[in-house]
Amino acid sequence: MERKHRTMIELKNILKERILQILGPKYPISMHDLDISYPPDIQMGDLALSFPFKLAKTLKQSPRTIAQQMAPLLCSLEHIHKVEIAGGGYINLFLSRDRFFLNQLEKSEETSLSADETKVIVEHTSINPNKAAHIGHLRNSCLGDTLVRCQQYKGEQVEVQNYIDDTGVQVADVVFGFLEIEKKNLKEIQKIKGRFDHYCWDLYTQTTRFLRDNPEAQDRKADILKNIELGKKPESDVALYVSRQILKAHLRTMKRLGVSYDLLACESDIIILKFWESAFNLLKDKNAAYFVDSGKHKGCWVIKLEGKAEQEKILVRSNHTVTYVGKDIAYQLWKFGLLDADFFYEPFIQQNSQTVWITSSHKTHHKKDFGKASRVYNVIDARQAYPQQVVTQGLKSLKFKEQAEKSVHFSYEMVALSPKSLQELGYNVSEEEQDKDFLEVSGRKGLGIKADDLMDRLEQKALNEVEQRNSDWPAPKKAQTATDIACGALRYFMLKFARNSIIVFDFEDVLSFEGETGPYLQYTLVRINSIFNKLGIKKHAEKESLRSDILSQSLSLNSLPANEQDDYWDLVLHGSQLDEEVLHSTRTLEFLHLAKYTFNLCQKFNAYYHKYSVIQEKDEKIRNLRILIIGYIYNILQKALDLMGIPQPKQM
RNA sequence: ACGCCUGUAGCUCAGCAGGAUAGAGCGAUGGAUUCCUAAUCCAUAGGUCGCCGGUUCGAAUCCGGCCAGGCGUACCA
Numbered sequence: 063m064e065r066k067h068r069t070m071i072e073l074k075n076i077l078k079e080r081i082l083q084i085l086g087p088k089y090p091i092s093m094h095d096l097d098i099s100y101p102p103d104i105q106m107g108d109l110a111l112s113f114p115f116k117l118a119k120t121l122k123q124s125p126r127t128i129a130q131q132m133a134p135l136l137c138s139l140e141h142i143h144k145v146e147i148a149g150g151g152y153i154n155l156f157l158s159r160d161r162f163f164l165n166q167l168e169k170s171e172e173t174s175l176s177a178d179e180t181k182v183i184v185e186h187t188s189i190n191p192n193k194a195a196h197i198g199h200l201r202n203s204c205l206g207d208t209l210v211r212c213q214q215y216k217g218e219q220v221e222v223q224n225y226i227d228d229t230g231v232q233v234a235d236v237v238f239g240f241l242e243i244e245k246k247n248l249k250e251i252q253k254i255k256g257r258f259d260h261y262c263w264d265l266y267t268q269t270t271r272f273l274r275d276n277p278e279a280q281d282r283k284a285d286i287l288k289n290i291e292l293g294k295k296p297e298s299d300v301a302l303y304v305s306r307q308i309l310k311a312h313l314r315t316m317k318r319l320g321v322s323y324d325l326l327a328c329e330s331d332i333i334i335l336k337f338w339e340s341a342f343n344l345l346k347d348k349n350a351a352y353f354v355d356s357g358k359h360k361g362c363w364v365i366k367l368e369g370k371a372e373q374e375k376i377l378v379r380s381n382h383t384v385t386y387v388g389k390d391i392a393y394q395l396w397k398f399g400l401l402d403a404d405f406f407y408e409p410f411i412q413q414n415s416q417t418v419w420i421t422s423s424h425k426t427h428h429k430k431d432f433g434k435a436s437r438v439y440n441v442i443d444a445r446q447a448y449p450q451q452v453v454t455q456g457l458k459s460l461k462f463k464e465q466a467e468k469s470v471h472f473s474y475e476m477v478a479l480s481p482k483s484l485q486e487l488g489y490n491v492s493e494e495e496q497d498k499d500f501l502e503v504s505g506r507k508g509l510g511i512k513a514d515d516l517m518d519r520l521e522q523k524a525l526n527e528v529e530q531r532n533s534d535w536p537a538p539k540k541a542q543t544a545t546d547i548a549c550g551a552l553r554y555f556m557l558k559f560a561r562n563s564i565i566v567f568d569f570e571d572v573l574s575f576e577g578e579t580g581p582y583l584q585y586t587l588v589r590i591n592s593i594f595n596k597l598g599i600k601k602h603a604e605k606e607s608l609r610s611d612i613l614s615q616s617l618s619l620n621s622l623p624a625n626e627q628d629d630y631w632d633l634v635l636h637g638s639q640l641d642e643e644v645l646h647s648t649r650t651l652e653f654l655h656l657a658k659y660t661f662n663l664c665q666k667f668n669a670y671y672h673k674y675s676v677i678q679e680k681d682e683k684i685r686n687l688r689i690l691i692i693g694y695i696y697n698i699l700q701k702a703l704d705l706m707g708i709p710q711p712k713q714m
Numbered sequence: 715a716c717g718c719c720u721g722u723a724g725c726u727c728a729g730c731a732g733g734a735u736a737g738a739g740c741g742a743u744g745g746a747u748u749c750c751u752a753a754u755c756c757a758u759a760g761g762u763c764g765c766c767g768g769u770u771c772g773a774a775u776c777c778g779g780c781c782a783g784g785c786g787u788a789c790c791a
Contacts, residue, residue, distance in 0.1 A: 102734060112733060118771070125771080149734045150771080190791080231790065362789060379789040386791050447718070448786060475719080475785085499783080527753070547753090558739090559727070562719060564784075571726070571740085575753050578727095578739045585753050593750045658728065658738080665738090672746095672755045692750095714753075 068169040069641040073141060073162075074098045077109070077155075084135050090120055104632050107146055107154025114151040125151025159619050163634045167613065167690065170697055173641050177217040179436045183397050184210050186441035186472075187316065187323070188225040190232040191305035193266045194259035195315045196510040197567060198443070198477045198503045204556035204707070205474055205653065206441040207321040211705045212648045212656070221432060224323045225393070226420075228305035229330045230386070232505075234287040236262050237300050239269035242282060248299055259311035260512065262304065267508030291333060291383075302330075313411060313418065315513045319549055320707045322413045325432050326420040331405055332393060334423035338384050340403040341392035341456075342377075350459030351377055367455055375452045387449045391456035398457075398465045399434035407432065437468040444473045444562065472651055474561040478502055479509070483567055487511065500566040511567065520548035523573050524581075528714065546709035550580030553707050557657040578661050580708050586664040587703065588714050590696045593676050597689070609693055612686045621683040629670050633691055636663055637698045644705065653706070660702040667695050 067073035078096045085091050095113040114128040121128060129151045136145050136153065144156035186206020189199050206222075213220045227233070240246050244265070254261055273279055289297040309326065316322070332338070342363075345351035351365050354374075361380030367373040377388035395401040407430040410420035419430060442450060450471040457466035478500035481491050489509065495501055503510040525544035532540065555572050559565055575581035599605055619627055643659040646652075676692060679685040703710055 097731095099733090106734080110734085115733065115771080152734065227791075359789075373787090376789050381789075383789085385789075390791095444719075445785060446791080449791080478784095502785095531751075531753080563727075564720085566726085568726085574740080576740085577753095579753085581753055582739095585751085589751070589754085596750060654728075661738085668754060669756085671750075675750060677750050714751085 066165055066169065067141075067174075068172045069166075069174045070638040071642050071645065072174045073638075074109075077139065077141070080139055081111075081136065084139075085132060089117060089132070091117065101148070101152070101154050104628060104635070106148055107144075108157045108635055109155040111153040111155070112151075114153065118151070127151075129153050157635075159631055159634070160617070162638075163619065164613070164617070166634065166638050167609070167694060170694065173215065173217075175216040175641055175645060177219070179218055181435045182213050182218045182220045182437045182439070183223055183433070183435035184213070184220060184439045184441065184472075185223045185225055185327075185397075186210075186439075187312070187321070188227070188442070189312055190227055190230060190505075191308040191312070192232040192236040193263040193308065193505050194257070195312050195513040196503055196505065197513060197516060198510070199312075200319070200513050200516075200552065201474060201477050201556050201565065202441055202443065203316055203319065203321045204553050205472070205561070206439075207319070207707055208553075208557060208653045208656075208705065209439060209441065209472065209648075209651070211707060212644050212653070215644060215701075215705055216648060221325065221435065222323045223325045223327050223397075223432075226305065226309055226326050226328045227386075228301065228309075228328050229287075229290050229333060231287060232266070233301050233305050234283060234290055235269045235273070236266050236304055237286050237290065237297055238273070238279075238283050239265040240300060240304070241286070241297070242279065243269060243272055248296060248303060251300065251303060257311065257514070258307045259315075260514075262308060263505075263508060263512065266505060270506045293334075310411070313413070315517070317413060318514075318517050318545075319553060320709065322416055323418050325407075326410055326418065327393065327405070328421050329389060331421040331423045332389055335403055335405060337392040337396060337401060337403050338389055340401050341388075341395050344395070344401075344460055345377070345391075345456070348460050350456065365452065365455060365459060367452065368458060375449075375455075387452050390449065390453050394438065394440075394453050394457065394469060395460075395462075396433055397435055397438050398462070400457075400460075400462060400465065405432070437470070438465075439470045439472045441472040441474070444475050447471065447473055470651075472561075475564045476502060477565045477567055479511070480566050480568055483511075483569055484509070486569060500564065516572070517548060517552065519569075520551055520573065521545055524548045524551070524575070527575060532713070543711050543714055546711040547575065547581050547584065547714060550584050550703075550708040551575060552580070554578075554580030554583065554657060557653045557706055560652055560654055578658075581714070583660055583664050583699070583703060583708060584711055585714060586667055587696065587699050587710055588712070589668075589671060590692050590699075591712055593692055594696075596677055605693060608689065612690055615686070617683075617687060617690075619687065621681075622687060623684070626674055629673065630687070630691060633663075633666055633670060633695060636666055637695055640698050640702060656702065656705060660699070660706070663695070663699065663702070667699075 067076055077098060078093060081096060082091065082093060091113060095116045097112065099110045099112065101107045101110045114125040114132065117128050118125045126147065129147045133145045133147050133153055141158055141162065142155050143158045146154045148154050184206055187199065187203045189195055210220050210222050240251055273283060286297045290301040351363050354360055354362050354364055359374065359376060362376045363378035364374040364376050367375065375387060376385055378384055392401065405421040406424060406426045407419045407428050408422045408426050409417045411418050440450065454466050454469045457469060480500055481496050481498065484491050484501060501509065521544050524547035525540060528540050528543050552572065558578060594605060599608060619630060622630055643656050647656040674688060676685060676688045679688060700710060
């Protein structure tokens with residue numbers, strides 16, 4: 063009986079099983095050898111088998127000879143209409159094109175992926191709530207949000223958390239600035255007009271400078287930090303106000319990118335609810351943490367790093383305060399449901415139709431079930447690899463082996479600034495800095511590009527482009543389209559690089575809407591939309607009914623002109639690989655695969671679009687086939703853009 | 715000093731669980747607008763895959779060494 067495949071992944075699995083059945087009894091071949099890849103050129107075949115190379119040694123025959131013996135046996139494979147030997151010993155398979163395409167069209171709404179976990183937590187964004195978000199934070203959120211979308215697409219239940227360090231040193235700095243430099247009380251702070259996060263951006267820089275020039279003020283700052291932790295007024299009230307205001311600003315910024323969260327987990331609640339005490343008890347019980355009574359760490363509680371002789375990391379300082387890593391171990395334990403402590407929750411804001419929850423230290427009437435994940439991703443930049451390793455070590459030392467393995471530091475490199483872009487921003491670049499390839503973004507120094515400023519600039523540029531092309535549109539439509547394009551441009555930009563590639567920020571690159579960019583992808587979708595519009599089809603239901611009309615007729619790609627057949631087939635084949643790319647991206651945590659796949663699909667489509675007209679085509683069979691392929695690509699493209707969080711304007 | 719990462723076209727980057735002729739965008743040059751929107755498409759030029767050695771039928775990809783750059787190794791986060 064014929065087995066239907068929903069996607070290329072499934073077809074490959076079906077083929078692998080069958081090949082193993084056929085060749086297994088005669089040759090020493092395993093599932094592992096049976097990797098099915100793609101030939102470099104569609105003329106050479108649709109799928110490629112390279113296992114003859116792997117068998118050459120054991121069989122003491124040339125790969126080509128082996129391929130020649132095997133090829134005839136594979137001719138009977140379902141879905142395959144031709145087998146060829148190529149190169150030094152490849153076996154290339156040609157699919158039955160009509161059958162494959164019809165199968166794809168029938169099953170286009172399904173995926174072949176499935177969940178592996180009971181619950182996945184992704185923590186991302188986690189910006190210190192003391193200043194405006196900058197481009198480095200945007201990279202974090204774009205990567206994190208794409209991970210979330212891909213995991214959901216795969217079928218996982220995903221919970222998105224954003225960690226709010228509302229009692230940390232950075233918040234204390236700004237509180238110091240307000241109280242000691244500006245001499246403002248809470249009421250006066252509340253009266254500040256304009257973008258509060260941008261105000262604090264400057265104040266933070268000013269404070270850093272002040273503290274550098276006035277070392278004696280450090281005592282007062284330490285005092286502030288302590289009072290924030292202890293909940294003493296007025297410092298703690300100011301800290302709370304500042305951190306909540308900035309948090310709201312961050313959420314607004316991220317909303318512009320289509321990024322949202324399920325839970326905002328606050329460090330202040332971790333402290334009040336004594337998460338650390340619970341974790342500390344566990345660590346002490348199992349001798350995972352121990353007290354040091356001599357040497358440079360005298361008086362501290364530390365944890366040992368596995369495999370690294372003499373390496374220990376401080377969890378509790380000699381003044382009895384807990385380090386960030388210590389609190390993070392407690393938080394990580396809680397995420398896995400391993401801690402004998404829990405938060406309370408209350409709604410923080412409504413975003414679209416979704417409630418964003420925040421932790422609370424007071425009992426509330428809301429019954430929520432956050433945490434208890436079976437896998438956790440922490441989206442944190444590469445410079446924090448070491449503390450992240452300590453967090454995982456905490457789990458390991460407590461013998462939570464499985465959880466340690468499923469604690470993933472989703473690491474990515476920073477966004478840096480070129481000396482050139484710094485000059486564009488009006489900074490004085492020193493000679494020493496001039497010679498560097500890039501300079502690190504520094505919130506402390508105020509060195510960086512604020513996320514909102516960049517978004518504003520992108521939107522302005524997009525608006526100019528929209529004006530040029532569609533001057534007759536109503537203003538709100540122009541504005542919305544510009545917003546969509548700006549978001550698409552930024553999100554694609556953040557995804558197109560490998561994680562461990564440092565992005566040296568350049569305005570020209572980000573502001574580009576041509577070539578390998580988000581707007582290129584959006585434009586491709588707009589073009590397809592436009593064809594449907596001209597065909598008089600605007601609604602999804604109309605598209606579906608046209609599709610089923612066409613599908614009810616007997617169709618064959620052979621009806622297409624000879625030169626078109628391969629171009630058409632190339633689109634079909636490429637389009638079928640979305641799930642494979644999502645899986646690949648999710649496994650490697652490299653979403654550039656998905657990005658580049660989508661870009662590639664658009665390139666192929668745009669070339670096709672240019673060569674073959676749908677509306678002008680007189681031959682009904684050909685026209686129908688073209689309608690099918692553009693609808694097919696449209697669906698795939700929509701899914702791909704959704705996964706990357708790239709908005710889909712109807713026109714542009 | 716140790717640990718991790720990076721070095722591929724003029725520039726920015728893919729490709730690295732070994733596999734067919736090393737790709738894309740930008741930039742450069744030359745073309746396409748009786749058009750389903752040129753935010754597009756087509757063509758041309760451009761490479762010692764940092765260097766040396768090793769493993770292999772086969773190395774940009776794996777291993778070792780060297781060179782260059784970055785990041786990290788806080789009682790910061």
